[in-house]
Amino acid sequence: MNRIGKQTIVLKNLPKIIQTASVVGQKEQDGKLGGTFDYVIDDGRFGEKSWEKAESKMQKKAVEILLKKADKKNEEIDFIAGGDLLNQCMGTSFGLADFNIPFFGLYGACSTMAESLCIAAMTVDGGYSKNTIAVTSSHFCSSERQFRFPLEYGGQRTPTSQWTVTGSGAALVSDEDGQIAITHITPGKIVDMGIKDANNMGAAMAPAAIDTISTHFKDRNIDKDYYDLVVTGDLGKLGHAITKEQLAKEGLDFKNKYIDCGMEIFDLESQDVHAGGSGCGCCASVFAGHIYSLLKKGEINRVLITATGALMSTTSSFQGESIPGIAHAVAIERV
Amino acid sequence: MNRIGKQTIVLKNLPKIIQTASVVGQKEQDGKLGGTFDYVIDDGRFGEKSWEKAESKMQKKAVEILLKKADKKNEEIDFIAGGDLLNQCMGTSFGLADFNIPFFGLYGACSTMAESLCIAAMTVDGGYSKNTIAVTSSHFCSSERQFRFPLEYGGQRTPTSQWTVTGSGAALVSDEDGQIAITHITPGKIVDMGIKDANNMGAAMAPAAIDTISTHFKDRNIDKDYYDLVVTGDLGKLGHAITKEQLAKEGLDFKNKYIDCGMEIFDLESQDVHAGGSGCGCCASVFAGHIYSLLKKGEINRVLITATGALMSTTSSFQGESIPGIAHAVAIERV
Numbered sequence: 204m205n206r207i208g209k210q211t212i213v214l215k216n217l218p219k220i221i222q223t224a225s226v227v228g229q230k231e232q233d234g235k236l237g238g239t240f241d242y243v244i245d246d247g248r249f250g251e252k253s254w255e256k257a258e259s260k261m262q263k264k265a266v267e268i269l270l271k272k273a274d275k276k277n278e279e280i281d282f283i284a285g286g287d288l289l290n291q292c293m294g295t296s297f298g299l300a301d302f303n304i305p306f307f308g309l310y311g312a313c314s315t316m317a318e319s320l321c322i323a324a325m326t327v328d329g330g331y332s333k334n335t336i337a338v339t340s341s342h343f344c345s346s347e348r349q350f351r352f353p354l355e356y357g358g359q360r361t362p363t364s365q366w367t368v369t370g371s372g373a374a375l376v377s378d379e380d381g382q383i384a385i386t387h388i389t390p391g392k393i394v395d396m397g398i399k400d401a402n403n404m405g406a407a408m409a410p411a412a413i414d415t416i417s418t419h420f421k422d423r424n425i426d427k428d429y430y431d432l433v434v435t436g437d438l439g440k441l442g443h444a445i446t447k448e449q450l451a452k453e454g455l456d457f458k459n460k461y462i463d464c465g466m467e468i469f470d471l472e473s474q475d476v477h478a479g480g481s482g483c484g485c486c487a488s489v490f491a492g493h494i495y496s497l498l499k500k501g502e503i504n505r506v507l508i509t510a511t512g513a514l515m516s517t518t519s520s521f522q523g524e525s526i527p528g529i530a531h532a533v534a535i536e537r538v
Numbered sequence: 539m540n541r542i543g544k545q546t547i548v549l550k551n552l553p554k555i556i557q558t559a560s561v562v563g564q565k566e567q568d569g570k571l572g573g574t575f576d577y578v579i580d581d582g583r584f585g586e587k588s589w590e591k592a593e594s595k596m597q598k599k600a601v602e603i604l605l606k607k608a609d610k611k612n613e614e615i616d617f618i619a620g621g622d623l624l625n626q627c628m629g630t631s632f633g634l635a636d637f638n639i640p641f642f643g644l645y646g647a648c649s650t651m652a653e654s655l656c657i658a659a660m661t662v663d664g665g666y667s668k669n670t671i672a673v674t675s676s677h678f679c680s681s682e683r684q685f686r687f688p689l690e691y692g693g694q695r696t697p698t699s700q701w702t703v704t705g706s707g708a709a710l711v712s713d714e715d716g717q718i719a720i721t722h723i724t725p726g727k728i729v730d731m732g733i734k735d736a737n738n739m740g741a742a743m744a745p746a747a748i749d750t751i752s753t754h755f756k757d758r759n760i761d762k763d764y765y766d767l768v769v770t771g772d773l774g775k776l777g778h779a780i781t782k783e784q785l786a787k788e789g790l791d792f793k794n795k796y797i798d799c800g801m802e803i804f805d806l807e808s809q810d811v812h813a814g815g816s817g818c819g820c821c822a823s824v825f826a827g828h829i830y831s832l833l834k835k836g837e838i839n840r841v842l843i844t845a846t847g848a849l850m851s852t853t854s855s856f857q858g859e860s861i862p863g864i865a866h867a868v869a870i871e872r873v
Contacts, residue, residue, distance in 0.1 A: 204665050204666075205664065206667075212666045252857070255853055255854065255857065256857070281541070286645060288626075289853070290625040290626070290853060291623075291850065291854075292645045293849070293851040293853060296728060296850075297854065300728040305545050305727050306726070306727060306728050306864060307653060307657070308646045308864070309644060310626065310627045310643040310645040312626065318642060321642075325661065325666055329664030330539050330540040330541075331539075331541065331660055332541075333539065390617065390640040390642060391640060392638055393635040395635050512643075514626065514632075514643070515626065515628070515631075516624065516625040516626035516628040518628060519626075522587070522588050522590065522591070524632065529641060529643070
């Protein structure tokens with residue numbers, strides 16, 4: 204069995220992430236990671252009639268750039284694994300339809316980029332695929348109107364609320380030679396601590412992040428200093444603080460080596476995003492841009508990407524249900 | 539590489555489907571396959587306050603029955619792969635939260651049961667899991683109000699419309715010994731032929747079924763008589779006719795050996811379901827009940843399950859978009 208501990212998979216054949224690509228909006232480009240993305244859309248509509256179509260086009264653009272950067276043709280890609288936050292994952296279905304590549308549609312809310320990397324890693328490691336693309340997207344405008352209020356309403360945002368990242372990130376996982384490998388994955392369980400405030404996703408998702416990260420370290424039997432960076436997807440300021448504190452209590456005090464993509468992408472002081480960025484385009488674009496570049500340059504050698512998702516819908520929230528969370532962890536290392 | 543042809547995966551370690559379980563509503567029990575299901579809910583609410591909660595409970599029940607029939611504890615299951623049709627797949631998230639089993643959330647519309655079997659097969663075949671559960675559900679009432687009209691409105695249904703099956707089906711894929719193996723999978727591509735009528739899903743999904751089935755036969759280089767049954771998920775009467783005719787033109791005239799779960803589960807003459815059953819609980823419950831039982835008894839030895847999905851949302855339909863389809867094929871054989 205290619206497993207260790209409770210729920211961690213060992214990828215013995217070391218599938219490589221040979222290339223990444225990212226597309227973001229202007230607000231993301233104006234943030235702390237501006238300049239690390241491949242393409243910036245200057246208008247939220249991206250030349251389309253609706254924000255949903257703009258999101259699809261962003262995801263398509265991310266895959267097009269990825270194929271170009273990797274010098275690959277569509278026919279060389281065996282699978283795409285991807286998803287987004289929209290009802291029935293329409294951002295992905297319409298964004299990827301033209302590529303003519305077998306497709307695994309995933310839904311893990313904001314954890315989807317880590318989930319798609321997990322699936323991509325297993326397809327390549329298992330010899331089922333030579334090249335699999337992992338891709339996700341989110342869009343502030345399509346998310347706001349689906350999950351919260353019409354934008355025109357100008358609703359006041361609570362201090363714990365987060366700002367959905369307009370962005371898409373894609374990664375090419377391959378059996379080719381390379382320096383950056385996915386070595387282990389720890390797919391997560393659904394964790395529900397009874398939090399019901401849809402404007403406090405960070406707190407709702409933190410328990411899942413804590414569970415998965417803590418399990419990952421135990422399963423691999425590694426020290427808290429093993430990774431140069433431990434990264435969560437989009438817990439934001441509050442979720443990051445909860446996760447940091449609780450993990451420290453469990454002997455995993457990462458200090459400044461634990462960062463959250465939602466806090467990295469925006470300047471929380473000046474960009475009016477309250478607790479930070481969110482959305483499955485957040486982790487995707489920050490990983491594909493900033494973090495992959497740190498790995499490439501050798502500035503970091505080992506990183507644990509843990510994207511978290513809040514598995515609620517407006518219907519479940521209206522019906523008074525809590526917000527179950529999930530987190531999947533992906534260990535990426537220079538080999 | 540464990541691949542043949544264009545897009546078919548060979549599962550060399552022959553993961554086995556060692557047990558299945560199904561839960562359906564009264565209308566399904568009253569249909570042509572009544573008596574083949576494990577559990578029948580006599581009321582659409584299943585003792586819950588909402589249809590969405592009833593759907594979650596059905597999916598939970600299906601997994602509980604599966605674990606009991608297979609004599610397995612939660613801790614023995616490494617993964618669950620599953621999904622449903624509801625926004626943000628809430629049927630699955632809330633249905634599976636209590637099992638405490640690492641979870642891959644999938645969205646493939648009505649193709650999800652085949653997609654989850656694909657993922658489950660790869661996790662077991664690749665040595666990443668000993669036991670993976672594949673599960674999906676759909677519910678007539680939660681689907682109608684989400685995708686079409688409030689039930690109370692009593693809207694007239696078009697002749698090409700289908701009736702969403704109230705049901706859930708689960709299968710346990712394992713590395714244990716067994717007679718019924720998943721031998722090959724052919725994950726499908728998104729196929730969009732420009733059909734925009736959300737009341738004619740069969741026609742929208744048929745091109746994807748034709749593409750995947752035809753590719754599967756070419757990839758495996760097998761004769762049209764290889765399978766005892768070729769099964770589609772929920773194309774209904776119209777989609778079945780289109781698929782049958784087109785495949786016959788391509789040299790794959792299956793005659794009466796090609797059936798559609800949506801036409802099998804209901805009596806199309808007497809049950810007022812127009813073109814037949816649909817929903818990702820359709821293929822799931824028909825496979826878990828009727829078809830698995832035929833395999834178990836040795837009445838059939840080889841079956842190709844091809845579930846099809848219509849990857850639209852109400853938003854995309856309101857915006858005038860077409861309905862992209864997808865189909866994944868799973869070859870299940872007595873070994």
